[in-house]
Amino acid sequence: MKLKVAFLSADSFVDVDIPILDKLNLEFDITWYVILNRNPRFSIEYLQSFAENKNIRLKVIELKKRRRSIVNFPSYWNLFKDLYLSNYDILYFEYLKDPYSYLFSLFFSKRRKIFGAHDVLQHSNSSSISNKILHHAVLSSFTYVQTFSEAQKSYLKSKVHQQNAFVIPLSKKNAGVINTSRPNIDKGLKILFFGGIHSYKRLDVLIDAIELLIKRDNCNIYLTIAGNGPDWDNVKDNLKNKKFYDLRIGFVPNSEIPDLFNTHHFIVLPYQDVTQSGPLFDSFSFNLPSIVSDQQGFVEFVIDGKTGFVFQTNSIESLSSLLLEISQIDNQGYEKVVNELNIYTEKFSSKFIASLYSNMFHKVFKNSKK
Secondary structure, eight states, X not given: OOOEEEEEEEGGXXXXXXXXXXXXXXXXXXXXXXXXXXXXSXXXXXXXHHHHHHTOEEEEEEOSSOTTOGGGHHXXXXXXXHHHHHTOSEXXXXXXXXXXXXXXXXXXXXXXXXXXXXXXXXXXXXXXXXXXXXXXXXXXXXXXXXXXXXXXXXXXXXXXXXXXXXXXXXXXXXXXXXXXXXXXXXXXXXXXEESOOOGGGOHHHHHHHHHHHHHTTOOOEEEEEEEOOTTHHXXXXXXXXXXXXXXXXSOOOGGGHHHHHHTOSEEEXXXXXXXXXXXXXXXHHTTOOXXXXXXXXXXXXXXXXXXXXXXXXXXHHHHHHHHHHHTTOOXXXXXXXXXXXXXXXXXXXHHHHHHHHHHHHHHHHHHHTO
16 A cells, blocks of 8 residues: 655746656655746646656646735645645645745644755845744754755754754756757866856856956856846846856746756856755756855765866855866866766666655654554
8 A cells, every 4th residue: 555645845846856756656645736836937737747647646736926925825725625634644845935834734743744945054145034934933843854965954953953854865857858969178168057146156256257267368268157036137247258158048948958058068056055956966967067166065966076176165266266277177087077977976866866755755654653
């Protein structure tokens, strides 16, 4: 008899869920609940198509207003009434970012529920006091919490004194269709900044490092900026020498991501703080080495000089020196890094990561019967 598992997520985590859900559904009776906000990353049609192809039971909750609006209360009421009446063996919550979902979650036994905490330590640009209070309350209300890195687990135990923490990292994703060849690095170093442009990601440090190399007449490095976010207007004026940049400001369709990654040599993640990084694990999926700041959430997953490279957080000089050094690597040296990365990331396969979720679900269920 399969265990009944409710997997409650949100559209912002769909790309995290998809690699593992079909594998988990072979072992468990999964119902996938997805909360869609007003401007979702994934359409209902996309979710339905995936669920039907993988024989996964899907229930979509559409929010009509901002997360905290009272207008959404009936939607949350119906959602949690369904969760309660369905009598699940395990309830896995990946989303509890509003007071309604948090309050309803309190009615479920701590012995059967797990919270997947993507950001135990919130990012430095998350300044709302109400968000911080709610975040701490959610973490404190669960006996079982899953973090996505050892760094986040350590922070959880120090701040919330959570003793039942599981560490399960993100999974590699289906790479999709690649129609391009990666260019020869001897003809110039092509680096990529991908994703949301937020202040804590320090795109300004990356741009200033490249501008510093240009000023010193030492630059054969070309940066693509693909994505958008609230901090773009604050950093775009830092670009002085436009010929070294390829700007793709806006939403990047999923169909374009494989070729975007494959036409660069490195992804650069100059963040000043990090929990776990979706773009880093995207780069694993496309076997694209990374250049990262020396934050614990990065160095846990990057072997400096072997599968990627690490520089000093927020240091323009450190990053520019590293970029100059990397730009002098020949194609043979680059291929060695790519091969090392390919071997290293085998442990993040969707099959293996799904097995860790399976172990977690079984352990919590077993404990609930004691």
